[in-house]
Amino acid sequence: MVSSQQSGLPRRLLLQAGLAGAAVAAVPLPAAAASPRAGWQRYVIGPGRRHVTPTAVIASTGDVRNPEALLTRGGRVTVLTRPRPVPPPAWPTGTTATASSFHDPNGGNDGTPTTYDPGNAIDGDPGTFWNDAQPATYPAVLTVTTPAAITLPGVTLLSNSDGVPVDFTVETWDGAAWHPAATVTGNSAVQAPVRFTTPVTTSGVRLTVTRTQDTPRGQYTRVNALWPGIVEPETPPSVTVDFGRIVVGYPRVTFARASDDHPGVRLAFSETLRFLSDRSDYSRGAPGTDQYAVPAGGADWLDRNGYQSGSQVHAEGLHGFRYLKITLDALPADAPAAQPYGQVAVDAVALEFTGYLGAPGSYAGWFLCSDDELNRYWYAASYANELTVDTFRATDCDPRDAASPTLEGKLVLHDGAKRDRDPYVGDLAVSGRTLYLTHPDAAAAARNVLADLADHQRADGFLPPASIFNYGLTLFEYPLWWVTSSWDYVLYTGDHAYAAGYWPHLVKLLDGWYPTVTDGDGLLNKGLNNTGGYGDYAFLPRAGRVTYYNVLYVQALRDAARIAALLGHHAEADSWTRRAATVTAAVNARLWDPAAGAYLDTLDGPVRHGQDGNAIAVTAGVADPARATSALRYLGTATRQPYGNAFMDNDTLPGVGGATQRVYAFTSYxxxxxxxxxxxxxxAIDQIKRMYGWMTTHDSGSAAWEGIGPGGEPYEGGFTSMAHGWSTGVVPALTTELLGVTPTAPGFTTWAVVPHPGTVTWAKGVVPTPHGRLTVSWEGTAGSFTLRITAPAGTRGRVTLPDGTGRTRVTVDGRTVRGSLPELGPGTHVIVAR
Structure with a gap:
């Protein structure tokens, strides 16, 4: 739930926007149609064109005229006005500052080290700050010493919105001892004036912080300034617009005019209302906003990465967001190029969309069923995936050290719209399938990533998970996702040339590197071959023989065997099939926990049971039917949350808080x-509805949160990506499992239709293939089940009717069939079971 207090927006404006005290549905999911057979096109969420404009003005602060004019181009303009502020008081020359600790410097946007030492609190620049060392220890103490005594009525504490001191004391020095001057508890203000009971003459001020706000990444104190005097906070003029859904691309602001004193604007972006503030919810640059100095004659400004004036007035360029806050303000470091006062008139706000432009005409595949909720989730997840399909550019990749000349200018599947804007192969295991089923014309986005990672294979056979750290990041199981994603790509597209071209890399990985981390039982053992420090998809501190790693290994070996068979390498196909059987037997013998009726997370640590290992044990065929039923029953009771199923059944993972309340759509798929x-x-349908229903009806309304944490909040606060490709599994799940359509040979030369209706009474859809459209529809009633298939030329397939259809008589194209159903060729076929 989002309250006006949480968002920082005036309640009056929230009420006008219909947002106060209510969950937020960020995407315009349509109301149920009068007819359940209404066309699927009405569910499509994409903006329809590259030039995207906001749908609402949800807040304004300070001196702003005509804020609603931002929604219409031409005619009236929105005017922000701010008088020249009185400079805050400065410490006398020669004043020094020390602290109990401070954070080490790190690289800034231009490569210059950013410092966090205590001197930043008294340097007169609010853009710099003192940050205590990490991990933080309290109390955190900042001591300011003046060269001579001064008289103070109080002090003013200016902090960052992500490091606000909550409880603190202020003391003064009389030359011999420290004396209490003020105590503050429960502070939440970024700018906090602290008045002394009476003015104090002193040569030193000591700030002692005993508690700061909790953030997703821990607690830390950030003090931008400790001013010697009282500075009342002012409200700068700002306007916040809502684009109605998460969008991605380059913001555009058209200024009609400005005063001639170089007024600046600062743009803050957020995917959620919850984390909207004067800073972006996530920023690749230290200021947390994009800056622009408005010329007197106005400008049509397209926000691109770079500096407007020398090394001043920086903007990041591309952003993924839903909300945009425009404030008349400037960084002190940007003077005189940009000033935090004057007047600007804004004519229009927009975004130049860079993701895949999904529209009804672009969907090669679609889905529709009798359950309106499932339809909504399918298209909402597809849209989230469209946001991740973009050109790789060093100027807007994330992290910055993910820049790669071999990916530059190529279409890729990023992890998310906001972050990470770097393709990770584990995410591709889900987002790739979503892409193939909706927009296969962009399948090169998957191939480009898979090929590039293979081209950067290490000499020992290990494959990097992404381009980050110059392809140096080590995630233990991610090379296995490269194998399964490569098979998916070949299976859905029929690209034999890719399989043949990267065959040597597959052999080098499976017969070179993975044997070096295999123990005597045939199990992968993280820790062997100096892999103890390797991470995994969630950087979990797991080691030894982990079920998830091993069942994924089985899946990868079987997929690799399929690639080998396709290419005629039968010796390798047989070898990898035998190895998969060995690992399967070892997992069932060593990692099955009969007491719980589920697979252990690991043999080498506290007893716990993971969603990832148990789920993939079923999908990879490691679990027999009895174990599969038992493991899923256990997960259904031990990990159930109102917003999905948690990824772990207890909290024994060291350093991972709230594992039993954390839901990943990635491992839920x-x-x-x-x-x-x-x-x-x-x-399955219940789990979809709890998880995707929660995401689409809570701020920001996206169907693809990177992760859900305690209380159903984004699991890493504002850092969380709210449009993440690895969370779009509802698309392939509903198409391949509920509708029931899967390829069984590369390029859909053969296919299978195996519907799993559950509570759904009818479903239909189109699955794109290299041969044309494969159209499937089915409808079930109390006494019959009817299935219609239209298959393209060059394909053939098998059908398995769902259990419980009452098959006393089955007809195929009007002819009664006894026994197994015949293979179906091209053309239209009708199967009826009564």
Missing amino acids: PEIVARFRAGAADS
Whole structure:
């Protein structure tokens, strides 16, 4: 739930926007149609054109005239006015500052080290700050010493919005001892005037912080300034607009005019109302905003990465966001190029959209069923995936050290719209399938990533998970996702040339590197071959023989065997198939916990049971039907949350708080698939509705949060990506499992239709193939089940009717069939079971 206090927006404006005290549905999901057979096109969320404009003005502060004019181009303009502020008081020359600790410097936007030492609190520049060392220890103490005694009525504490001191004391020095001057508790203000009871003459001020706000990344204190005197906070003029959904691209602001004193504007972006403030919810640069100095004659400003004036007035360029806050303000360091006062008239605000432009005409595949909620989630997730399909550019990749000349200018699948704007192959295992089923014309986005990672294979066979750290990041299981994603790409596209071209890399990985981390039982063992420090998809501190790593290994070996068979390498196909059987047997013998009726997370640590390992054990065929039913039953009771199923059943993972309350759509996807395949379609649909229903009806309304944490909040606060490709698994789950359509040979030369209806009474859709459209629809009633298939030329397939359809008589194209159903060729076929 989002309150006006949480968002920092005036309640009056929130009420006008219909947002106060209510969950936020960020995407314009349409109301249910009068007819359940209404066309699927009405669910499409994409903006329809590259030039995207906001849908609402939700707040304004300070001196702003005509804020609503931002929604219409031409005619009236929005005018922000701010008088020249009185400079804050400065410390006398020669004043020094020390602290109990401070953070080490790190690289800034231009490569210059950013410092966090105590002198930043008294340097007169609010853009710099003192940051205590990490991990923080309290009390955190800042001591300011003047060369001679001065008289103070009080002090003013200016902090960062992500490091606000909550409880603190202020003391003064009389030449012999420290004396209390003020005590503050429960502070939440970024700028906090602290008045002394009576003015104090002193040569020193000591600030002692005993508590700061909790942030997703811990607690820390950030003091931008400790001013010697009382500075009352002012409200700078600002306007906040809502684009109605998360968008990605280059912001554009058209200024009609400005005063001639170089007024600046600062743009802050957020995917959520919850984390909207004077700073962006996530920023690749230290200021947390994009800056622009408005010329007197106005300008049509397209926000691109770089500096407007020498090394001043910096903007990041591309952003992923829903909300945009424009404030008449400037950084002190940007003077005189930009000043925090004057007047600007804004004619229009827009965004030049850079993601895949999804529209009804662009969808090669679609889905529709009798359950309106499922339809909404399918298209909402597809839109989230469209936001991640973009050209790789060093100017807007994230992190900055992910820049790669071999990816530059190529279409890729980024992790998210906001971050990470770097393709990770684990995410591709989900987002790639979503892409193939909706917009296969962009399949090169997946191939480009897979090929580039293979081209950077290490000499020992290990494959990097992404381009970050010059392809140096080490995630233990991510090379296995490269194998499965490569097979998915070949399976859906039929690109034999890719399989043949990267065959040597596959052999080098599976017969070179992974044997070096395999123990005597045939199990992968993280820690062998100096892999103890390797991470995984969530950088979890797991080591030793982990179920998830090993069942994914089984899946990768079987997928690799399929690639080998396709290319005629039968010796490798047989070898990898035998190895998969060995690992399967070892997992069932060593990692099954009969007491819980589920697979252990690891043999080498406290007893716990993970969603990832248990789910993939089912989808990879490691679990027999009895174990599959038992493991899924256990997950359904031990990890259930109102917003999905948690990824762990207890909190014994060291350094990972709230594991039993953390939900990843990434690891929930295989569990949902497993439930469909294990004959528990109703529970799969229930899990979809809890997780995707929560995401789409809570701020920001996106269907693809990177992760959900305690209380159903974004699991890493504003840092969380709210449009993440790895969370779009509802698309392939509903198409391949509920509708039931999957390829069984590369390029859909053969396919299977195996519906799992559950509570759904009818479903239909189109699955794109290299041969043309594969159209499937089915409808079930109490006494019959009817399935219609139109298959393109050059394909053939098998059908398995769902259990419980009452098949006393089955007809295929009007002819009664006894026994197994025949293989179907091209053309239209109708199967009826009564």
